[in-house]
Amino acid sequence: MADPMRIRAQAQGDKTTVRVLMAHEMESGQRKDSAGKVIPGWYITEVTAQHNGKTVLSAQWGGAVSKNPYLQFSFKGGKAGDKITVTWVDNRGESRSDEAVIA
Amino acid sequence: MKWLAYGAACAVSLAGASALAQKSAADAIADYRASLQDGNPADLNAARGAALWNKARGPKNASLQGCDLGKGPGVVAGAAASLPRYFADADAVMDVESRLVHCMVTLQGFKREELTAKPYSSDGQKATEIEDLVAFLYDESRGMPIAVPTGHPKEQQAYQRGKQIFFFRAGPYDFSCASCHSADGQRIRLQDLPNLTKTAPAQAAFAAWPAYRVSQGAVRTMQWRLYDCFRQQRMPELKYLSPASVDLIAFLGVNANGGKMAAPSIKR
Amino acid sequence: MMANRRQFLQSGASTAVLGLAASAGLLPAAAQAAWSKAAFEAKGLAEVAKALGGAAPVESAEVQLNAPEIAENGNVVRVAASSSLPGTTQVAILVEKNPNTLAAVFDVVDGTEANFATNIKMSQTSKVYALVKAGDKYHYAVKEVKVTLGGCGG
Numbered sequence: 001m002a003d004p005m006r007i008r009a010q011a012q013g014d015k016t017t018v019r020v021l022m023a024h025e026m027e028s029g030q031r032k033d034s035a036g037k038v039i040p041g042w043y044i045t046e047v048t049a050q051h052n053g054k055t056v057l058s059a060q061w062g063g064a065v066s067k068n069p070y071l072q073f074s075f076k077g078g079k080a081g082d083k084i085t086v087t088w089v090d091n092r093g094e095s096r097s098d099e100a101v102i103a
Numbered sequence: 104m105k106w107l108a109y110g111a112a113c114a115v116s117l118a119g120a121s122a123l124a125q126k127s128a129a130d131a132i133a134d135y136r137a138s139l140q141d142g143n144p145a146d147l148n149a150a151r152g153a154a155l156w157n158k159a160r161g162p163k164n165a166s167l168q169g170c171d172l173g174k175g176p177g178v179v180a181g182a183a184a185s186l187p188r189y190f191a192d193a194d195a196v197m198d199v200e201s202r203l204v205h206c207m208v209t210l211q212g213f214k215r216e217e218l219t220a221k222p223y224s225s226d227g228q229k230a231t232e233i234e235d236l237v238a239f240l241y242d243e244s245r246g247m248p249i250a251v252p253t254g255h256p257k258e259q260q261a262y263q264r265g266k267q268i269f270f271f272r273a274g275p276y277d278f279s280c281a282s283c284h285s286a287d288g289q290r291i292r293l294q295d296l297p298n299l300t301k302t303a304p305a306q307a308a309f310a311a312w313p314a315y316r317v318s319q320g321a322v323r324t325m326q327w328r329l330y331d332c333f334r335q336q337r338m339p340e341l342k343y344l345s346p347a348s349v350d351l352i353a354f355l356g357v358n359a360n361g362g363k364m365a366a367p368s369i370k371r
Numbered sequence: 372m373m374a375n376r377r378q379f380l381q382s383g384a385s386t387a388v389l390g391l392a393a394s395a396g397l398l399p400a401a402a403q404a405a406w407s408k409a410a411f412e413a414k415g416l417a418e419v420a421k422a423l424g425g426a427a428p429v430e431s432a433e434v435q436l437n438a439p440e441i442a443e444n445g446n447v448v449r450v451a452a453s454s455s456l457p458g459t460t461q462v463a464i465l466v467e468k469n470p471n472t473l474a475a476v477f478d479v480v481d482g483t484e485a486n487f488a489t490n491i492k493m494s495q496t497s498k499v500y501a502l503v504k505a506g507d508k509y510h511y512a513v514k515e516v517k518v519t520l521g522g523c524g525g
Contacts, residue, residue, distance in 0.1 A: 021144060073484065131441035
């Protein structure tokens with residue numbers, strides 16, 4: 001199974017800023033190996049985040065997002081102690097969810 | 104089509120005080136580097152390393168929590184900032200990676216030859232356990248002052264030998280570490296080459312390794328940095344954890360004393 | 372700074388692993404939404420906008436794109452895209468000369484800021500676009516990012 005994400009969520013006023021680091025190869029599907037064969041694409045296609053059960057992020061990615069992806073977004077309404085859940089799904093159907101507490 | 108032809112042969116050219124070194128380009132690259140400081144993937148390595156450190160593993164089914172990195176058994180915080188140093192139990196000066204392997208052998212019962220056979224991950228491969236553990240150990244010294252000791256005679260000898268190696272010219276290019284790293288304002292293409300004989304650049308360089316290399320998608324350790332410098336000089340291979348490697352790290356570390364650890368950093 | 376880092380590590384260490392729930396099909400509905408294959412395979416700004424369901428995009432000062440002038444390595448380029456257009460529902464990041472132009476698209480759900488940052492790969496020096504959907508119109512901001520291949524050190 002994929003390694004855990006690192007999630008930092010910080011509330012300031014009524015705004016919560018979330019920074020996420022995901023462990024994923026993000027193979028673009030454009031590279032060739034030393035034998036000249038195309039390395040099959042393997043990358044995260046969908047990312048979502050929930051705060052108190054409400055979706056606060058919904059994104060679609062392609063193979064051009066960097067290896068070990070970084071994501072930053074902000075939403076209104078979070079406060080310290082609330083939980084935030086981030087989920088990704090890749091083009092192989094693998095997925096991972098992690099939780100963090102808003103600081 | 105490749106995203107980038109990385110791994111391309113590195114031409115060793117000393118641009119010196121070339122007029123190509125435009126201020127604006129340097130500023131733009133500084134901006135690029137600054138933009139990546141938040142979200143360093145080495146944090147993922149450090150997290151894996153912490154889990155490995157605390158897990159009972161190996162033939163002896165033991166964790167590394169009893170490992171003495173120089174500040175007493177089990178003390179990890181700040182230890183990497185004070186290595187290399189002399190360890191009486193091994194009667195040798197050891198750097199972070201040497202001591203880590205020593206603990207994996209003595210505490211966990213792993214075979215040294217197996218641990219050191221492939222310390223660095225290759226392109227597209229998962230990080231090695233050593234890379235993850237090293238990222239964790241340095242992360243625990245982040246912000247700490249570099250304080251590589253010279254009190255023990257063997258520490259002084261290591262420093263002196265490291266200094267000799269640094270200035271020793273050899274190989275088909277008649278090169279030494281000092282050829283690139285003992286003058287101000289030298290570059291390889293866009294990369295500034297720090298003058299490691301001066302305090303401030305020595306501190307900045309020592310503090311920043313290990314680092315996540317964007318071009319390789321991997322955390323590279325201090326041992327790797329020296330190994331690759333030797334390769335670039337067309338010197339014989341610098342053997343992993345060899346006395347020569349530890350001596351050089353001791354030389355660089357002592358020159359960097361007083362600086363502040365910032366590793367694992369992120370580099371191009 | 373130190374405290375923040377530690378909190379980061381601790382919060383990471385204490386996260387619950389929900390991978391099983393995800394693989395058991397218990398994902399939130401949004402995560403199972405169809406991936407816009409056509410948009411990710413489209414070439415160039417106009418085609419991507421069309422594949423996303425919009426008309427020809429126009430340049431707008433209300434769209435902001437933050438990207439470095441020079442990327443020392445095209446494997447990782449930090450890009451931030453945001454919009455101050457009322458009614459923004461989508462923010463996308465595009466790289467004109469990549470094999471596939473579209474890199475990422477973010478839906479702006481209620482309560483979320485139209486402001487996203489991520490790291491992208493660039494195969495070569497290229498124009499980078501922030502493409503924004505507001506109402507039923509598409510707007511963009513553009514910036515050229517030079518990609519260099521570095522030397523040996525560092």
